[in-house]
Amino acid sequence: xxxxxxxxxxxxxxxxxxxxxxxxxxxxxxxxxxxxxxxxxxxxxxxxxxxxxxxxxxxxxxxxxxxxxxxxxxxxxxxxxxxxxxxxxxxxxxxxxxxxxxxxxxxxxxxxxxxxxxxxxxxxxxxxxxxxx
Amino acid sequence: xxxxxxxxxxxxxxxxxxxxxxxxxxxxxxxxxxxxxxxxxxxxxxxxxxxxxxxxxxxxxxxxxxxxxxxxxxxxxxxxxxxxxxxxxxxxxxxxxxxxxxxxxxxxxxxxxxxxxxxxxxxxxxxxxxxxxxxxxxxxxxxxxxxxxxxxxxxxxxxxxxxxxxxxxxxxxxxxxxxxxxxxxxxxxxxxxxxxxxxxxxxxxxxxxxxxxxxxxxxxxxxxxxxxxxxxxxxxxxxxxxxxxxxxxxxxxxxxxxxxxxxxxxxxxxxxxxxxxxxxxxxxxxxxxxxxxxxxxxxxxxxxxxxxxxxxxxxxxxxxxxxxxxxxxxxxxxxxxxxxxxxxxxxxxxxxxxxxxxxxxxxxxxxxxxxxxxxxxxxxxxxxxxxxxxxxxxxxxxxxxxxxxxxxxxxxxxxxxxxxxx
Numbered sequence: 001x002x003x004x005x006x007x008x009x010x011x012x013x014x015x016x017x018x019x020x021x022x023x024x025x026x027x028x029x030x031x032x033x034x035x036x037x038x039x040x041x042x043x044x045x046x047x048x049x050x051x052x053x054x055x056x057x058x059x060x061x062x063x064x065x066x067x068x069x070x071x072x073x074x075x076x077x078x079x080x081x082x083x084x085x086x087x088x089x090x091x092x093x094x095x096x097x098x099x100x101x102x103x104x105x106x107x108x109x110x111x112x113x114x115x116x117x118x119x120x121x122x123x124x125x126x127x128x129x130x131x132x133x
Numbered sequence: 134x135x136x137x138x139x140x141x142x143x144x145x146x147x148x149x150x151x152x153x154x155x156x157x158x159x160x161x162x163x164x165x166x167x168x169x170x171x172x173x174x175x176x177x178x179x180x181x182x183x184x185x186x187x188x189x190x191x192x193x194x195x196x197x198x199x200x201x202x203x204x205x206x207x208x209x210x211x212x213x214x215x216x217x218x219x220x221x222x223x224x225x226x227x228x229x230x231x232x233x234x235x236x237x238x239x240x241x242x243x244x245x246x247x248x249x250x251x252x253x254x255x256x257x258x259x260x261x262x263x264x265x266x267x268x269x270x271x272x273x274x275x276x277x278x279x280x281x282x283x284x285x286x287x288x289x290x291x292x293x294x295x296x297x298x299x300x301x302x303x304x305x306x307x308x309x310x311x312x313x314x315x316x317x318x319x320x321x322x323x324x325x326x327x328x329x330x331x332x333x334x335x336x337x338x339x340x341x342x343x344x345x346x347x348x349x350x351x352x353x354x355x356x357x358x359x360x361x362x363x364x365x366x367x368x369x370x371x372x373x374x375x376x377x378x379x380x381x382x383x384x385x386x387x388x389x390x391x392x393x394x395x396x397x398x399x400x401x402x403x404x405x406x407x408x409x410x411x412x413x414x415x416x417x418x419x420x421x422x423x424x425x426x427x428x429x430x431x432x433x434x435x436x437x438x439x440x441x442x443x444x445x446x447x448x449x450x451x452x453x454x455x456x457x458x459x460x461x462x463x464x465x466x467x468x469x470x471x472x473x474x475x476x477x478x479x480x481x482x483x484x485x486x487x488x489x490x491x492x493x494x495x496x497x498x499x500x501x502x503x504x505x506x507x508x509x510x511x512x513x514x515x516x517x518x519x520x521x522x523x524x525x526x527x528x529x530x531x532x533x534x535x536x537x538x539x540x541x542x543x544x545x546x547x548x549x550x551x552x553x554x555x
Contacts, residue, residue, distance in 0.1 A: 009162050033191050064271075064291025065187050072191030088166050094293045097158045098195060105166075 004107050004125040006084065009093045012102030015119040016081035018112050018127075019053035021045045026062025027069035027095065036078030054118040055080035056109050060092035070095030082120045084109060135164040135305070136171050144301060152204035156300035163294060164305035173267045173306045176285075177209040178299035179255055180247055181271035182292025184216035184499035185235040192292075193234060196241040199296075204245050207302035211250035211260055212242055213272045213292075214441070214466075214499050218492040219251065225464075225492060226505050247299070251494035252468035254369070254441040256283065259470060264391065267310055269298030273382070274440045274516065277372030280383040282365075284391045286310050289382045309383055316398040317350035317385060319343075320412045324355035327418070330370040330446075331533045333363065334515025335421030337374025337381075343413055346380040350396050350410075352387045362389055369440045374515035425518040427509075427528035434507035434527070435459075435541040436497040437534065438466030439514035444474050446534065447491065451480040453538040454487035460544040462507070463489035466496040489541070498524060511540040 023044050025031070030040040036051035050073070060066065070092065073079040083096050088105035096103040102120050112118060112127055119126040137145065145157040164172060182188050188196075216235050217227045227235075243249060252258050253272045256279065262268055264284035270276045271290040279285040288308040290298065298304040308314055321340055327333060340349050353359035363371075363386075375381035385396040437450065442465050450465055465484065467475070472493040475481050481491045497510070497517055503525045510529040512518055518531035530536075530546045539547045 007165065009166070010158070033189075063187070064293065065182055065189070065192060067291065067293045068182075068188065068192035068195050071195045072189075075194060090163055090166065090291055090294060093162050093166055094159050094291060094297075097155065097162055098293065 001129045002111060002127040004111060004127065005123050006104030006107040006125055008123050009088050009103040009105055010096045010101060011122055012082070012100070013121050014054070014082035014102045015117070016052055016054045018114055018116040018118045019045065019048060019050060019055050020109065020112055020114045021057040023057070024059050024061040025057045026060065027066035027092070028063040030062065031069060031073070033069050033072040033076070036073055049078070050080045051078040052081050054082045054084060054120065056084045056112050058086040058109065060085070060089050062091065064091050066091045067095035067098060070101065071098040074099035074101060084112070084120070084125060135161060135169055137161065141172060141303065150203050152199055152202040153300060155199070156204065156297040159294060159297035160301050160303055160305060164307070167305060167307035169305035169307040171306050172303040173310055174302055175208055175269045175298055175304050176262060176266040177211070177260060177268055178206065178295050179211055179213065179268070179270035179272055179275055180242065180292060180295050180299065181213040183212045183214060183238060183242065183251065185231060185238055186216045186499060186501045188238060193238050193241070196238060200241045200244045204300050206246040206299040208299055209248065209260065210246065210299035211248040211255050212239070213251070214253055214495050215239060215251050216500050217495050219494045221492060224490065225500065227501070231501060245300070250468060250470070252441050253496070254468060257441065257443055257471055258468040267304065269295045269304040271295040273376035274369065274373035276382050277376050277384065278369060280309055281372060281385065281390050282368050289376070289380065315383060315392065315396065316348065317396045317410060318347035319349045320410050321349045321351045321415060322412060323351060323353045323358050323415045325416050325418060326355065326357050327353065327359060329533050330366045331513050331515070331531065332418055333367040333371040334374045334531070335418040335425065336415060337371040338378045338425060338515045338519060339415060339418070339421040340413065341375035341377065341379030341381050344379055344381060346382070348383050348385070348396070349375070349381060350385045350387065350393070366443055366446055370515065373440050374519070377516040377519045421515070422531065425515055425529070425531040427530065429509045429528055429530050430545055432509050432511045432530060432540040432544060432546050433461050434510045435461050435463045435537050436466070436510055436512050436517065437464070437514070437537060439496050439498055439512065439517040441496065442467040442471065444471055444478070447471070447475045447480050447484070448478070449534060450489070450538060451483040453535065454484055454489060457487050457542055459488040459541040461541045463541040464497065465489060465491045467491065467493060469493040497521070502527065511537045511546060513537050
C-alpha cells in the first residue's frame, strides 16, 4: 500500500475505486448532472460515471457555474466520493466545498490508476489497500 | 498558510451558523489555493451567475438552499444581469417556465440581501467604488472597469465565490488585491486611429487574445490615434472585449487611467524593468473586425448594450431613430436605474415609438435568445460578437452604433467601412 500526502481543500474521509483522467474536467457541460456521466466530446472519461468514484484529474476548467453542477450531483447521490487534483483551481474547489465532497490537491496523481482502491483521510491518500467489508 | 483573525476563525468554526461557515470555508480554501497570507475586508460584492440560462437547476437549487440556511450578505452586494427583463419578459418572447425559474433565482438572492440591480455596470447605477477599495466582483467587464478606471481592487471572482465573499464580508488577498500584481506585463503601442466604442472593442479583442491574463499598458502613439480622452463608453468596450477574448482584469492607458503612472513600477525595488516588457504593436484594427464579423447581409436582430448602455448611448439611439421605423428587432439593454433616467428624459418613448425596445435587467449574452428564431444579429459590442456564435448559436455583424441602427432601420448591414487608416 502506498501513502501520499496532499493539501486539504475540503477535509473529510472517503474511499472508493479511482477514476483517473489525464485531462482537465469542466463540470458545466462536461458532466451530466442528471446521470453523473462524463459527456464532453472526446474527453478520456467520456461515457463513464463519476458517481461514487475517487475522481482523480489534473485540474478543473471551464465556467464557474460548474461549481453548482458538483453540488447538484451530490444532491442526487451522483457525486464522486472524493476528488484528488494535481493542482486545484477555484471552480472545482468551491463546488467540492458546497457539496461537502472531501478533496485534496498537490498530489502526484501519476501514482494512481483507474480501478485502484483509494482512501482519503484528511490530507492522507492511501492507495492500493484492500476494500474493507 | 493563511492567517485568520479571531473573528474569521470563529466564523469558520461555525459560530455564525452553517451558511456563514460554508462561505468562510470557500474563502479560506481559495486563500490556500492562491497562497494568500490573509483575508481582506471588502467594500462590495457583485454577483454573477444570475441568469437561469447559465445557472440551471443546479445553481437555483443551491441558492435556494443557501438562502434557507440563513445566508445573508454583510456588505453591499448587487446582481449581474438576469436572463430576462424581470417586468417586460413577455415582450422579449421569454417562455413562462423560464420566467418562473428566473424569478426564483432572483428571489433567493433578494432574500440573502443582494440588491436587485441586475446590471454589469453597477458603476453607472450608483455603486461607484472608491480608489483602493477591495471588492469581490465577478462580472468580467465590471471587474476590469473597477480595477482600471476606478483604481479599486478586485480579482475576477466566480459567481459562488463572490457570494461567499459577500456573506463573510471578506475575500482572499491574492492577485489584483496586491499592488505588486498590478504592474504592467505588456506594452501595447497603438499606431492607428481608434475613435469609437466599436474601435475600442476591436482593439480589446486583439489585445486580449494576445496577452491572456496579463496587464496591458496602452500607449496611443499614431498621429490622431487618440484625439481626446476616451469617454466611459469606450473604456467599457475596451475592457469588456479584453476580458472576453482573454482574461484581462486590469489595464492601464498612459495619461488616462489613474494608476498608469505607477503601472510601470518605476523606482520600486521589485518592479519590472520597462525594457524587458514585451511590446505589441497595433497598426490596424481590421483583423479584429474581421474575426468578429460573419459575412451577413440581412439582419433581423440588432442588440446594443453589452456592457449595459449608458444614458448617453441611449440618447444617441433615440436621435438616430426619430421619425423612423425599424424593420429588424431592436433591443437596447441597460440597467433599470439608467432606464428610468432615460424614461424621465423621454428617450424610451422615442425609441419605442420607432419600434425599438429598451429592456432592463438583461442582455443578449445571458438571455435565452437561441430559442427565439433570430437568424442574424448586429451589435456594437465586441464582447457580444465574441460570444454570440457559441453562447447563442447566432452569426453576427459587429460595427459602430450608427451602423447597427442603420441595419435596424433597413434590415441590411451597411457596406463595411475602412477602419483604422494610417
